[in-house]
Amino acid sequence: MTPHDTFDRSLLERRRFLALGGALAGSLGLAGAVPVWARSGTSGIRHASNASGVLSGNSIALQIGESHFATGGRSGHAVTVNGTLPAPLLRLREGQTVRIAVTNHLKVQSSIHWHGLLVPFQMDGVPGVSFPGIDPGETFVYEFPLTHSGTFWYHSHSGMQEAEGLFGPIVIDPADADPIACDREHVLVLSDWSPIHPHEQMRRLKMQGGYFNRQRQTLSGLLAGKDQSLADRLAWAQMRMDATDISDVTGSTYSFLINGHGQAENWTGLFRPGEKVRLRVINASSMTNFNFRVPGLPLTVVAADGNPVQPVETDEVQIAIAETYDFIVEPGTAESYGVIAEAIDRSGQVRATLAQRPGLIAETPRLRARPVLTMRDMGMDMSGMEMGEDGAIDLSKPAETSMSGHSMSMRDPSVAPGVKMGPGVATLSPMPVDRLADRPTGLEAVDHRVLTYADLRARKTNPDPRVPSRQVDVHLTANMERYMWSMDGKAMSENPDPIPFRLGERVRVNLVNDTMMPHPIHLHGHFFELVSGEPGHRARKHTVNVLPGGKVSFDLTADAEGDWAFHCHMLLHMHAGMMRVVTVRREGQG
C-alpha cells in the first residue's frame, strides 16, 4: 500500500467519523501517526460548503470562490479555496511531481503562491512577476516537482485576497523516514480575520496612521503611572514617534483564528498522555505577528520554515507572519492544555485546546500588557548613550561619540546612501544593531524562555559553505503617519529597478529596519541562512522578521534562475510598496 493510499483511506475514515460525530467541535487525531486536518461544524465555517479537509496525490483541483465567513459575532465576505477557510491541507510527498489545477471562480483575477516551496519561477504564482495570474473563469495548471519536505503554506498573491481567507497549509512528507519522530501531528494555521475589506483597512490607515490602534498612550495613563514617563513621552513626541505603534491593524477589527476557529469555537486537537505530539504551526495572518505558547508545556522547536533544526526547548515563540514552526510537545496527564496565539500588540488572542477528549475547554491566560517601544527599536544603540536614572535616555544630551561618531539624527541620509529620501522616509536608524539574538518585540521581559533566531541551528550542514562574494544593503523604510511603506525609500508602485543576482553567486543581504515596526521579509524561490553564530549550521529560512530599528543579515545562494518576489509579508506593507523583484540570471544574460 502506498503512502497515498494510506492518506486516502484516512480521509475516508475521517469523513465517516465526521458524519457520525458531526456535532463535535474539534478535530480528532486517528490512531497511529496519521496526521489529521479537520474542521467541524463551527459557526466559523457554517456558511461555507462542505469540503474535504485533506488533498493528496499527483493531481489536485482547487476552486477559488467566494464564501461567507463568520466568527465571534463578526461576519463578512470571504475568498476561499474549495469553500473552506483555511483552504484544504495539501499533504504531499517529497520526490513526487504534483499537478494542481486552480480554477478561479471570482470576478477578479486570482493566483496561488506556494509559500516556501522551491518551484520553477514560472510556477511560483506571483502575477506580474512569475506568471500572468489566473483570470476569472480560467484554470491554471501548476506542475512542479517536490524537492524537499516540511511544513509550508499557500496563499493568493493577488489583490489582498489572502486577508480575505485565501490561505491553506502544505505538508510535504520526506521521501525517507521522517527524522522528526512523533506519535501524532496537528496542523495549526494562525490567522486574523476582519469583516473590513483590506482595501478599506488601507484607506482608513491612509486617513489616520493610528486608526486601528486603541492602545495608545493617554493622559489618564500618565497620571496612573503607566507606560512612558513624561520625559520620555515628550522626547518621543518631539520626534513625532509613537511608542505604542506595535501593529497597524489590530484586535479592534480582527478576530484571531486557529484553523479558522475563533476563541468561542475552540479548535481542539486530541492527544493521549505521554505521546509526542508534533504541532505544525503556520502564521497565515495578513497583519498579525503572534506570540505562541502552550502554558504548562515546553515547546521543542524541531523545524523552522520547513527546515529541520537542532531541537531546542523553549516556552514561547513569536511567529512572524508567513513563518512556520514545527514543535514537539509532550502533554502529561492534564486533561487539556491551552494553545495560545496572542497578537504581539496584545489587542487580542485566540485559544485552542489540546485535549484528551472532545468538549474540553482549556484555560485562557489574561492578555499581557501592551509593549512600549524603546530606543533600541529606533535603531539607537544604547551602549554609546548617556543613560539617566531608571534607564531613561536623556535626549537633550549629545550621545558619546564612542560609536565611531555616528550621527544620532533620526533622519541622517548619510547612514543610508542607497535610500531615496522623501516624504515616505520618516526616519533612518542611526545605529542599527544586529537583533537576531534579541527577544522579539513585547517578549523582552517575560519570565520564561523565549526563542530567538540565534537559538536556531540547522539540523543538516548548510549546503553552500562559500563566503559571500559581495553584500547588498536593503533598507526597510516607512512613514507611519502617512502610511507609506517602501524599500530603500522607493515603493513598488514606482516600478524600481529589481535587485539583481548572478545565477549561483553567494551574496550577503543586509536588511536594515528604519521603521519602528517588525517586518517579516520573505524571499520567494530560495532559502537563505541567517548570519548568526558559526557558519555551517546556520538556520535556513524563507522569511525573517527584522526587529524595529534593527538589522538582519542573511547569506543567499542565488540558485534559482528567474524573477522572484521579495517583500514584507505584512500584506498592507507589501501592497503599499515594501516589495522588490529579485532577478537571478546567468552571467552575461539578460
Add this chain to the structure above:
Amino acid sequence: MVRRFAIPAALMLVASPLAGQDHAGMDHGQMDHSGHVMPESPMSPGSGDEPGDAPPPPVPTDFPGMRFFPAERMTAARAAMVKEMDFNTFALQVDRLEYRAGKGGDGFGWEGQAWYGGDIDRIVVASEGEGTFGERAERIELSAYWRHALDPWFNLQLGVRQDFRPDPQRSYALVGIEGLAPYWFEIGGQLLVSDKGDLHARGKAGYQQRITQSLVLEPEAEVDFAFQDVPELAVGAGFERIELGARLRYERNRSLAPYLGVNWERKLGETARLARASGEGASGVSAVFGIRAMF
C-alpha cells in the same frame, strides 16, 4: 486709509511652520559619513566570514515570464500590479459640524474636507463657515487645492478659495503649508491674494490630547491677518480675527465621534473697531456640540 505691510513678513508667517520640521532628531553628529555604508556585520564570528566586494551584476532588461507566457499578458500583469499598488483613494473628513449656543443667538459652524489622491499628491476640496440661525451666514468659504507632500511631515497647498460670505464675494488664489510639527502639533499657514489684489494670511494650530482611548480633547486656534485695509469687507490691516476652541470628543468609533466644547471668537484691531462702529459685537463665546466624522 489703506495701509500695507511688507511682503517678507507674510512669507515669514507662512514659512514658520517649516521651521520645526527638520528637528526630527538630535543632530549631534558633525562628522562626514559620506561613503560610510553601514556598520560591519557584528555577528560575523571572526575572520573568514566577511563578504567580498565583488561588483553587483547589471540590472537585467529581460522578462523571463515571457518565455513561458504570452508577452502581452505578462506586460499587462506587471502593469496591473504596479498600478494596484499605487493606492489612490477618496476620503471625507468632517472635522466639525456643530451647533453653537451663544448670547448673540444660536448658530452653527462647520469645517471639513474631501480629498482624492495618493500619498504625495491629492486634490482637496475644503470648506469652513459659520453663521447665526435666522440671519445670513457670516462666513462661507470653499477652497480647492492641490496638496503635495514636501517631506515626511509637511504638505504644500496650491489652489483657490471662494468666499460666498461675507458680501461682497471674493475669490482668492491660495498657497499654504500644512503639517505635523514636533510634539504632534497640527499646524498650517496660508497666504491668500484676492481678485481685487488684497493680501491675507491665515494660521492654524491644533492638538489632539488623548485623555483615554476614547476621550480626546482638541484645542484649536485660527488667526486671520490682513496686509491692508479692505473697506468693502470691513477689514482693517493687521490681525483681523482670532478663533479659539476646545472640543472634547468621544471617539469610541473613529468614523463618527460626538463632541462638546467651547468656541470663542474675537475680531481684532481695526477690524474690531469697524465692527463695533457698525453696531456688531466684536467677540462672542459659544457652547458647541456636534460631530466629527471620517468616511
